[in-house]
Amino acid sequence: MLVVNKIRAEKEAIIEGLKIKNFNNIDILDEIIVLDDKRKEFQKKLDDVLSESKSIAKEIGMLFKTGKVEEANQKKIRTTELKELSKSFGEVLANTAKELTDKLLQVPNVPHPSVPAGNSDEDNEVLKNVGEIPELAADALPHWELTDKYDIIDFKLGNKITGAGFPLYKGKGARLQRALINFFLDEAEKAGFREVQPPLMVNEESGYGTGQLPDKEGQMYHVGEDNLYLIPTAEVPITNIYRNEIVKSADFPIRNTAYSQCFRREAGSYGADVRGLNRLHQFDKVEIVVIEHPEKSYERLEEMSTYVQGLLVKLELPYRLLRLCGGDLSFTAALTYDMEVYSAAQKRWLEVSSVSNFVDYQANRLKLRYKDENGKTQLAHTLNGSALALPRIVAALLENNQTPEGIKIPKALIPYTGFEIIN
RNA sequence: GGAGAGGUGGGAGAGUGGCUUAAUCCACCAGUUUGCUAAACUGACGUACGGGCAACUGUACCGGGGGUUCGAAUCCCCCCCUCUCCGCCA
Numbered sequence: 001m002l003v004v005n006k007i008r009a010e011k012e013a014i015i016e017g018l019k020i021k022n023f024n025n026i027d028i029l030d031e032i033i034v035l036d037d038k039r040k041e042f043q044k045k046l047d048d049v050l051s052e053s054k055s056i057a058k059e060i061g062m063l064f065k066t067g068k069v070e071e072a073n074q075k076k077i078r079t080t081e082l083k084e085l086s087k088s089f090g091e092v093l094a095n096t097a098k099e100l101t102d103k104l105l106q107v108p109n110v111p112h113p114s115v116p117a118g119n120s121d122e123d124n125e126v127l128k129n130v131g132e133i134p135e136l137a138a139d140a141l142p143h144w145e146l147t148d149k150y151d152i153i154d155f156k157l158g159n160k161i162t163g164a165g166f167p168l169y170k171g172k173g174a175r176l177q178r179a180l181i182n183f184f185l186d187e188a189e190k191a192g193f194r195e196v197q198p199p200l201m202v203n204e205e206s207g208y209g210t211g212q213l214p215d216k217e218g219q220m221y222h223v224g225e226d227n228l229y230l231i232p233t234a235e236v237p238i239t240n241i242y243r244n245e246i247v248k249s250a251d252f253p254i255r256n257t258a259y260s261q262c263f264r265r266e267a268g269s270y271g272a273d274v275r276g277l278n279r280l281h282q283f284d285k286v287e288i289v290v291i292e293h294p295e296k297s298y299e300r301l302e303e304m305s306t307y308v309q310g311l312l313v314k315l316e317l318p319y320r321l322l323r324l325c326g327g328d329l330s331f332t333a334a335l336t337y338d339m340e341v342y343s344a345a346q347k348r349w350l351e352v353s354s355v356s357n358f359v360d361y362q363a364n365r366l367k368l369r370y371k372d373e374n375g376k377t378q379l380a381h382t383l384n385g386s387a388l389a390l391p392r393i394v395a396a397l398l399e400n401n402q403t404p405e406g407i408k409i410p411k412a413l414i415p416y417t418g419f420e421i422i423n
Numbered sequence: 424g425g426a427g428a429g430g431u432g433g434g435a436g437a438g439u440g441g442c443u444u445a446a447u448c449c450a451c452c453a454g455u456u457u458g459c460u461a462a463a464c465u466g467a468c469g470u471a472c473g474g475g476c477a478a479c480u481g482u483a484c485c486g487g488g489g490g491u492u493c494g495a496a497u498c499c500c501c502c503c504c505u506c507u508c509c510g511c512c513a
Contacts, residue, residue, distance in 0.1 A: 043473050047482040054482090057494040061441040064493090072493075079493045246470085367471095377470085
């Protein structure tokens with residue numbers, strides 16, 4: 001969430017930024033400032049009352065000790081009054097603070113100046129096109145037919161065991177998954193990321209920390225018995241490592257990577273979007289997360305974008321790089337680059353990575369801070385990205401590399417798969 | 424899951440109702456001394472939200488949440504976690 005003092009200091013700039021994000025409930029900013037004033041007012045009132053009761057309590061203690069019981073009992077009268085006051089001030093304070101947080105949670109992050117205006121994915125800015133789009137034969141198959149043909153991914157069996165969106169990978173299909181995971185992790189490690197293996201379920205606090213809760217609750221699978229959530233991305237557990245922490249600025253940038261399976265309910269999705277591997281309830285992903293000094297975060301974002309693009313080049317997949325427009329940018333992001341690979345048989349672009357800078361928006365919620373040169377605590381910046389999400393990479397690999405002899409594995413992956421062709 | 428013992432600052436650890444402003448030790452940081460290092464000594468050393476131009480200062484926080492009391496780290500209730508033993512188990 002936004003920092004209230006920033007709303008006070010940079011209100012006009014924030015309003016301009018929010019317009020780019022198509023957020024027009026500008027009045028809420030003034031309501032936030034009014035609530036914050038009220039919060040401070042009652043904080044002061046409460047503190048004063050508590051201060052008085054504390055000193056009276058001490059006096060009473062002394063009086064009892066010196067045997068002046070009558071005088072002590074006299075003093076107690078005032079403390080009952082103070083008790084009532086502190087109760088009512090405390091209630092107002094708690095309610096005001098809650099109202100303030102509720103409002104703050106309704107305001108999205110302010111986009112970076114480079115973010116173009118726009119309403120949907122059609123307005124995203126195409127920054128680059130890299131690689132040749134392959135010309136496939138007329139009888140080229142979409143990946144959901146190739147997986148059947150070569151018996152490598154079984155959607156029907158997954159359906160039998162669990163349900164739609166939970167495919168079963170078999171033989172070379174399973175091996176290809178494992179190869180991609182290892183390839184991505186090895187590359188990330190070479191690029192300076194520390195590998196972690198996080199829990200796949202998180203508690204409520206973690207869900208709030210990274211912003212899945214409260215509004216995106218329906219996106220996650222919930223284990224009611226234990227009140228835990230299956231992670232929709234490794235971003236959740238990795239970022240929550242640093243919840244309520246003050247990190248050393250000498251440690252910046254803090255780079256972590258993790259492979260995890262991701263679980264998403266994807267309620268409301270339908271049609272060609274969800275066919276085959278395009279959208280699953282359970283999928284594999286290697287995630288990269290960076291904690292960085294505010295002055296360096298955009299530099300780091302470029303580095304992460306370059307890194308992810310490098311993976312796509314090594315996999316010999318044609319891709320394009322997008323800068324998301326205000327309307328397509330997620331609630332919490334200030335700037336996001338999407339990488340889309342071209343899936344030649346479906347003849348469409350598939351998003352395989354999203355690399356974002358959240359600046360201090362997520363950190364404010366997480367209470368993730370560092371000490372600056374003057375020893376003052378400041379909010380850190382957080383960034384993350386997929387590097388990469390497997391299913392759509394697999395879809396593109398299968399479709400783009402199909403030949404009459406079989407599906408060719410890109411060179412960089414062969415040491416990991418142990419085979420050169422799926423046939 | 425059952426029984427018992429615990430949870431105090433970055434770490435160790437004292438503290439069973441008011442002399443606690445959480446002792447003490449270690450670590451970290453700054454300084455003094457010293458060829459260097461080390462040692463010794465001195466000082467500073469939490470987080471959050473307020474007040475004040477500032478020096479300063481108020482309040483809260485001893486696993487979390489409630490309660491008793493004029494007053495709670497300390498007493499009571501609920502929950503979480505850790506350890507030991509038992510049960511179960513890859």
